[in-house]
Amino acid sequence: MQNSNPVIRDRNQRTEWFLEARFGMFIHWGLYAIPARGEWVRSVEKISNEAYQKYFEEFDPVAYDPGAWAKAAKKAGMKYAVLTAKHHDGFCLFDSKLTEYKSTNTKCGRDLVREFLEAFRAEGLKVGLYYSLLDWHHEDYPAFGDPFHPMRENEEYKDRKRDFSRYVDYLHGQVKELLTEYGHIDIMWYDFSYDNMTGETWRAADLVNMARQLQPHILIDNRLDGSQSIKTGNPFTYSGDFASPEQLIPANGVTDGSGNPVPWEACITLNNNWGYHSSDRNYKSPKLIIRKLVECVSKNGNMLLNVGPDAKGQIPEESLSILEQVGSWLRQNGSSIYGCGKAGLPKPDWGRFTRNIKTGKIYAHVFEQSIGAVCVENLAGKVGSIRLLKDGSEIPVTRPWNTHDYPEDLFFNFGIPDGATYPLPDDIDTVAELE
Ligand code: H79
Numbered sequence: 001m002q003n004s005n006p007v008i009r010d011r012n013q014r015t016e017w018f019l020e021a022r023f024g025m026f027i028h029w030g031l032y033a034i035p036a037r038g039e040w041v042r043s044v045e046k047i048s049n050e051a052y053q054k055y056f057e058e059f060d061p062v063a064y065d066p067g068a069w070a071k072a073a074k075k076a077g078m079k080y081a082v083l084t085a086k087h088h089d090g091f092c093l094f095d096s097k098l099t100e101y102k103s104t105n106t107k108c109g110r111d112l113v114r115e116f117l118e119a120f121r122a123e124g125l126k127v128g129l130y131y132s133l134l135d136w137h138h139e140d141y142p143a144f145g146d147p148f149h150p151m152r153e154n155e156e157y158k159d160r161k162r163d164f165s166r167y168v169d170y171l172h173g174q175v176k177e178l179l180t181e182y183g184h185i186d187i188m189w190y191d192f193s194y195d196n197m198t199g200e201t202w203r204a205a206d207l208v209n210m211a212r213q214l215q216p217h218i219l220i221d222n223r224l225d226g227s228q229s230i231k232t233g234n235p236f237t238y239s240g241d242f243a244s245p246e247q248l249i250p251a252n253g254v255t256d257g258s259g260n261p262v263p264w265e266a267c268i269t270l271n272n273n274w275g276y277h278s279s280d281r282n283y284k285s286p287k288l289i290i291r292k293l294v295e296c297v298s299k300n301g302n303m304l305l306n307v308g309p310d311a312k313g314q315i316p317e318e319s320l321s322i323l324e325q326v327g328s329w330l331r332q333n334g335s336s337i338y339g340c341g342k343a344g345l346p347k348p349d350w351g352r353f354t355r356n357i358k359t360g361k362i363y364a365h366v367f368e369q370s371i372g373a374v375c376v377e378n379l380a381g382k383v384g385s386i387r388l389l390k391d392g393s394e395i396p397v398t399r400p401w402n403t404h405d406y407p408e409d410l411f412f413n414f415g416i417p418d419g420a421t422y423p424l425p426d427d428i429d430t431v432a433e434l435e
């Protein structure tokens with residue numbers, strides 16, 4: 001059914017592939033990979049432009065091989081990727097005509113964005129670009145208080161005259177470059193607006209209209225606007241195509257005031273940093289990542305999982321190993337993720353349900369070892385067949401002898417022919433397909 005609000009109607013069309021894809025790679029990479037203390041290092045340590053300049057002089061990612069990144073993403077089961085074309089430090093990974101502060105002017109001399117786009121497209125992945133609205137390097141930013149600007153306590157810097165509108169022109173000019181010189185871009189991922197920054201701060205209506213004119217299919221996140229306008233049920237030009245909860249999964253997904261689903265994507269780090277951090281070993285387990293991906297999908301959301309390549313351009317070994325394990329689970333169980341969403345069933349104690357949006361098939365993700373059969377509330381007699389997703393093997397629908405007091409509920413055991421009390425296989429996350 002078509003929505004009567006044209007903003008929502010167009011959004012529903014544009015986001016179709018995105019909702020199907022469910023899993024993407026976020027890549028945070030830039031000069032901050034050299035100090036290796038996270039992408040906020042300039043702000044946290046109050047590093048001046050001059051002191052930070054040494055990383056620009058030094059930058060030389062000899063091992064940058066975006067084809068290898070693309071293969072790792074594909075093997076992990078990811079369907080799209082978003083690279084930081086410019087982060088808050090203002091360093092551009094592309095050959096912008098509007099600045100000298102760019103990768104082509106460093107030792108490496110390469111247009112890192114162009115190479116990323118070509119390599120990921122070649123693997124059949126959709127491509128997105130992250131662009132920071134904040135810019136700690138540009139001489140006309142900020143025209144007003146940025147509470148975490150690296151130079152916020154430097155008197156001379158604070159008093160310098162700035163023309164903020166020139167910065168906004170620069171921002172618009174760079175986005176235009178990215179959307180005209182680099183072929184088909186699937187996502188523009190803006191980051192971010194403080195509460196005192198509205199869409200008007202960035203002249204966001206013009207920015208969005210330009211993007212839609214140049215690339216009508218493009219998806220835009222919801223960070224051009226400091227408010228939650230995407231959730232109002234009456235979104236406007238720059239409310240964005242999807243909500244972008246950061247480092248959290250909302251309790252009930254994201255819906256508008258009338259309970260209608262709003263596309264959303266949780267962005268999540270693998271350890272505790274977006275940019276490369278040499279001593280952060282706080283990696284999440286593959287099992288946790290799989291469960292969190294299932295959780296996102298069960299709430300109609302996507303997961304954008306981050307990697308932070310190092311100064312040479314290598315994705316950390318720990319990250320690659322997690323991605324491989326998630327990928328091997330997805331190769332067997334991907335049909336419970338891609339094209340799936342909320343199942344419309346109450347959340348079971350033992351795990352989560354997802355459901356394929358087109359076929360209506362239900363997937364039971366069993367996270368917890370069961371005592372005897374897995375119990376599915378109220379589905380007795382409503383399921384004709386149950387298959388273990390990873391190998392297609394039959395799970396009998398027959399009622400175990402000890403369940404007669406619970407006639408409304410469906411019970412099943414994994415691979416146990418007589419349905420007696422046996423433990424579940426101790427696999428990472430067993431998924432059953434119910435039809
Ligand atoms: O690009 C990634 C982050 O750098 C950026 N968004 C993701 C996708 C971002 N993270 N946090 N924020 C933006 C908001 C600011 C958080 C802060 Fe802080 C809290 C700034 C100062 C205190 C975290 C802790 C960053 C520095 C110290």
